[in-house]
Amino acid sequence: MSLTVYAEGMGLFHKGSGGKGIAPGDVCLTPPPPPGGPLPVPYVNVCSASDLSKGSRSVLIDGEPTALEDASEVSTSTGNEAGTQGGNVVTHKTKGKAVFSNWSHTVKVEGKGVCRHGDPMGQNCATPPVGIIEPAALVRVAASHGWDGSQPCKNRYKRPKEGKPNAKQRKKIAGKKCWKCKWRNATVPDHQPPLIVAWYLGGCNAVAKFKDWAKSTGATSKGHCRPCSGKQGGTVSRRHGTARVNAFLAKIK
Structure with a gap:
């Protein structure tokens, strides 16, 4: 589905938007087993708007819920299945969820900023360390x-x-x-x-x-x-x- 609703020139990330998040550098421990492994291997992690959960309820975009500030998440991701289960070296997750770390600060739905295509995300359950430890x-x-x-x-x-x-x-x-x-x-x-x-x-x-x-x-x-x-x-x-x-x-x- 093409994008029809925008916030500050960026299309809203709703369940039917066909959007994807692509994150290279998803480093996961990968077979072979010890003593030769496991070895850290960088995968490309991908999440899709079609897996959006906890989206808007009262306001729909093209008939679909849209992603909102500090609430919505993409429930799963793909691309790192070849790694050891729970093998991400930071989050210890495989096929983990994705969450937005920024959104529109002026356009709101249900009192929350709308998340858009192009806004940064943390994927495979990643939480950016910036803002946690200085x-x-x-x-x-x-x-x-x-x-x-x-x-x-x-x-x-x-x-x-x-x-x-x-x-x-x-x-x-x-x-x-x-x-x-x-x-x-x-x-x-x-x-x-x-x-x-x-x-x-x-x-x-x-x-x-x-x-x-x-x-x-x-x-x-x-x-x-x-x-x-x-x-x-x-x-x-x-x-x-x-x-x-x-x-x-x-x-x-």
Whole structure:
């Protein structure tokens, strides 16, 4: 079906639009089995508009639901089936879903920005690391506190009460834009690096200093808007252990 409805010159990504997302570089572990493998192989991941789910309900485009901000997803993708099941080296998924990471900020349907052909997507369950960990923050905690991941932790991370954003931290980001989307106003102080990362990099070996850092404005000099903050869920919070955190950071630096 040809595109008939546009937002800022870009056709809306609706279920009947015939659109596709094509993402080369979907690196998955691939047979042969050990000891010769598995080997990391880059595949081309493809998703199709026909697999759109959680689209608009009350407004249809050419009779079909259209993709909306922070709600819709393409339920599956193809192209990496030859890899080991769950073999993506970052997301550990095969044929995973795709989600939009940007949309129109002026044209809305049901109160949400419409997603369009040409807007960026994260495919095979990928969540872009940008906006989750600020590389410069890793340098700061290493230089200021010596937290560089060289000393393993004996104790498992548990969020301290000092990690809850406080009034001073909220005042620090007042009037600033979200450092991920750079469009909405920042309302959620964002610990950089994230608390769990700072803990396993070395905060675990200096608990009092870690708590002082967590409640300081220096730890949250930037902020997220509520939607971008919500998108972080699970990206680093389940990566317990110094070795796992170091391995994760190595992939995004």
